[in-house]
Amino acid sequence: MSTASAEQLRRFIAGVYGRVGVPADQAAAVADLMTQADLIGSDGHGVFRLPQYVRRIRAGGMNPRATPHLVQDHPAAALVDGDNGLGHLATSLAARPAIEKARTQGVAWCGVRNGNHAGPANLYARMVQEAGMIGLYLAVGSANHMPPWGGLELLLSTNPIAVAVPAEDEPPIVLDMATTVAAYGKVKVKAQRGETMPEGWMIDRTGAPLTDPKRSAEGLLLPIGGYKGYGLSLIFGLLAGTLNGAAMGRDVVDFNADDTSVTNTGQAILAINIEAFGDAAGFRRNVDRLSREIRESERLPGVERIWLPGEQSRLTRLKRETDGVPIPQALRATLDRLADEVGAPRLA
């Protein structure tokens, strides 16, 4: 399998966006975030998504010249309208007032409406964490694949949460998880590889376990912890979607199947200024201590290592920053075709 460096990916993605009408500064910003997704191993959220985003722009479903802007502005709360542009733009913009307001107010929350799919949740929680605060991010997923608990209708999505917590010498703790047992992207990967899914990922319409990923269109994703994950998905959707006037429930557009309808995707970012609660350095040292307690604690037979949330994607990032991002042959062919179509340079 060939690889691409972060710099090659950034240049390639920005080049393609430039050819479909996205202004250069926005193209560069989104290219950087998509490349970060590839670096941390979120392979379903990086350059892999570029053909779909471009298809949506060209079909008129997404605005290439969007100007996301604040539509609500309070001392500790704000709301961004994404102007139906690339989702990364609105969510990045939302992180800024959240951080700035939390600096003076202690805590701040910024919602997004009229956004789009914005890649891996942890990117935005980490923006807050990189400013020295605790960052939390919620999103309404971009396609409904989960019914309410006991139901058959696909009214809910994988609605993810990400939380990033700064540490002192240890890596930050970064949780990033869907509220379903498996994200839909993982089902697709199983299908591509000809593997079966473990029981517990999906059920069919009679309630029986569905393990053949090729039949996933007939299937329903299951929430983590049964009714608990259903409750979390619903609540995260209310906070990231409904509260912001964004799509939730039946209004959610399946952006995999429909390139033209405005998705009105919603997200939310919370910034918590650690200093508002006490000594920030003391907090970070306590996070270090807890991280070590957990990592060094006694393991179940056969378990080689206890991981903290975010450690594995951090190791992937360190490796890929050196070795490059693996680009499977099929993906490279797709990207070459895309580049040729829009008249942009191919991925080097």
Added chain:
Amino acid sequence: MSTASAEQLRRFIAGVYGRVGVPADQAAAVADLMTQADLIGSDGHGVFRLPQYVRRIRAGGMNPRATPHLVQDHPAAALVDGDNGLGHLATSLAARPAIEKARTQGVAWCGVRNGNHAGPANLYARMVQEAGMIGLYLAVGSANHMPPWGGLELLLSTNPIAVAVPAEDEPPIVLDMATTVAAYGKVKVKAQRGETMPEGWMIDRTGAPLTDPKRSAEGLLLPIGGYKGYGLSLIFGLLAGTLNGAAMGRDVVDFNADDTSVTNTGQAILAINIEAFGDAAGFRRNVDRLSREIRESERLPGVERIWLPGEQSRLTRLKRETDGVPIPQALRATLDRLADEVGAPRLA
């Protein structure tokens, strides 16, 4: 089984607290919250806990004359020190600045340290919801029964989350869940009834499923969704515990086994002012619509009803407000003994 009315429970609980040195106004406030727990069917969090709380007060582990107070106060953030009093006092106090600050700032967060076990999480999320806002509550559980994912050491608790979302004509949506598959109280109930636990609740120290609840002391609670629930428990513990300078990880005191050590329990409350994001009545109508969409959606074979989070405990409350709270014979005997011991009137 005999029953007790809410009024009888309130009077009884307040009477007992009065005899162990709790000031009358605080005794009444905590009695009311514990009675609310019984009304909504949180039987493990209501009058059932009174003997344990009293034992802890008399053993010197909890301060009966506590004065919880703000130790940090910022425009959108605050921190309450619970003065090691009854947990309900500090968490109720924390809801107030969260609500007041959110009124003017849009969103506000208030943490608690030096608190104690405070009953069901939803009580405090609902305080915020009753003020017309979205309430979120996190807590560090009062005993560690869960290892990190892949581990054997009990470094984590059931760290619950509750979120309460106002609706217009529909009941509010109220999620209240532990991050473990089963709360430890449910294991105890299974043991009392001589029932076995389903696989997935606990494992033994070899990693094999543990289904005999009488062996629960050798067992480990499992998180919802495997590593995901582990991550949630860790993050909620960091936010409700570590951030506030409260116990987390190895510092958590097992308050079932130890009546004398200060627990330094931590909690956190977030209030979100819906008006900061748009029209509050419009939001509540959208919550109504979503609730109905979900409730009326197509069901799996054999499923009689799709529930919204909080609906079942609401029905229990309506029933118990009329019929009274069931008091099992063994519990009544324990409560009679407690009343006699402290010289308070028995539960009528």
